[in-house]
Amino acid sequence: MRSSGLIELEAVLAVARLRSFRAAATELGMSTSALSHAVAALETRMGVRLFHRTTRSVSLSEAGEQFVASVAPAMGQIRGAIEQAGEHRDTPSGTLRINTSAGAAWQCMPMLVAFLRRYPQMKLDIVTEGKLVDIVAGGFDAGIRLTELVPQDMVAVSLGAPQEFAVVGSPAYFEAHGEPRVPTDLAHHVCVRNRLPSGGVYRWEFEKRGEAVAVDVQGPITLDEPRLIVEAARASLGLAYLNLWNVQPDLERGTLRRTLVDWTPPYEGLALYYPGHRHVPAGLRALIGVIKDMRGPG
Numbered sequence: 001m002r003s004s005g006l007i008e009l010e011a012v013l014a015v016a017r018l019r020s021f022r023a024a025a026t027e028l029g030m031s032t033s034a035l036s037h038a039v040a041a042l043e044t045r046m047g048v049r050l051f052h053r054t055t056r057s058v059s060l061s062e063a064g065e066q067f068v069a070s071v072a073p074a075m076g077q078i079r080g081a082i083e084q085a086g087e088h089r090d091t092p093s094g095t096l097r098i099n100t101s102a103g104a105a106w107q108c109m110p111m112l113v114a115f116l117r118r119y120p121q122m123k124l125d126i127v128t129e130g131k132l133v134d135i136v137a138g139g140f141d142a143g144i145r146l147t148e149l150v151p152q153d154m155v156a157v158s159l160g161a162p163q164e165f166a167v168v169g170s171p172a173y174f175e176a177h178g179e180p181r182v183p184t185d186l187a188h189h190v191c192v193r194n195r196l197p198s199g200g201v202y203r204w205e206f207e208k209r210g211e212a213v214a215v216d217v218q219g220p221i222t223l224d225e226p227r228l229i230v231e232a233a234r235a236s237l238g239l240a241y242l243n244l245w246n247v248q249p250d251l252e253r254g255t256l257r258r259t260l261v262d263w264t265p266p267y268e269g270l271a272l273y274y275p276g277h278r279h280v281p282a283g284l285r286a287l288i289g290v291i292k293d294m295r296g297p298g
Helices: 007-018 021-028 032-046 062-086 102-118 171-177 183-188 226-234 244-253 282-295
Strands: 051-053 058-060 094-100 122-128 142-146 154-158 165-169 192-194 204-208 211-215 221-223 240-243 257-259 270-275
Touching (some): 007 021, 007 032, 007 062, 021 032, 058 062, 094 102, 102 122, 102 142, 102 244, 102 282, 165 244, 183 204, 183 211, 192 240, 226 244, 240 244, 270 282
Parallel strands (some): 094 122
Antiparallel strands (some): 051 058, 154 270, 204 211
16 A cells, blocks of 8 residues: 555554554554654645644544545545455455454454465454444444444344353352342342443343343442453452353353353344445455355355
């Protein structure tokens, strides 16, 4: 992309997305000073300031927000045209940028590893964050999220079987506090609370034969990272509510036990998604092929 003379635009979009000149420079494979010079040169030619800069933060100016909103879709089309031209190669090459959550990335690693082994000329740039983002505006080729979170205007490819949430506790916790029989019993239990990317605290959700219940649990610690929540549950700090994938090894070892099983039914799992109205890069089509091969029929 740099040789195409578009590096200044790529620099602006990267800084706008990452809110950091250093992080943007690392992503683009250039020095921070070179990236800063590229952005400053474009601002000088345009006669406007695109970013407000302080020693601690970077934010878009009003002009910068309008500029990025206009340029980002056009850059996507240019990348697509370059990708189309490159499809005459024998094997896919280039970089796929994928936005997902940390938990989803962990679950998808076997598929991603298999993809890179099958297509060694491809590279993956995986960005993990809790909040759902606009993958088109963010310059991503695809996203990976729970199926229910995929925007309706996107094409979704299922990554496999349904998933489940699980309420778990240590054997020592259950020995000391007993076991809840229904979700409302959690009012009398100590729990490890889950903080959402928005900053709010998650209300544990349950369902049984059409009856839905959400419980605002209480406890001594609030965490926002699944591995920390698992560790807190192992330490008997309280019951925890997590994706079954996160706790399956502990359940098998007996370091954690599951409860309220009949109140946590399966739900649709993860999906890879991408905009259907745009050209699908060869690398993304190849990744979809790997996903379908690994998940089997369906």
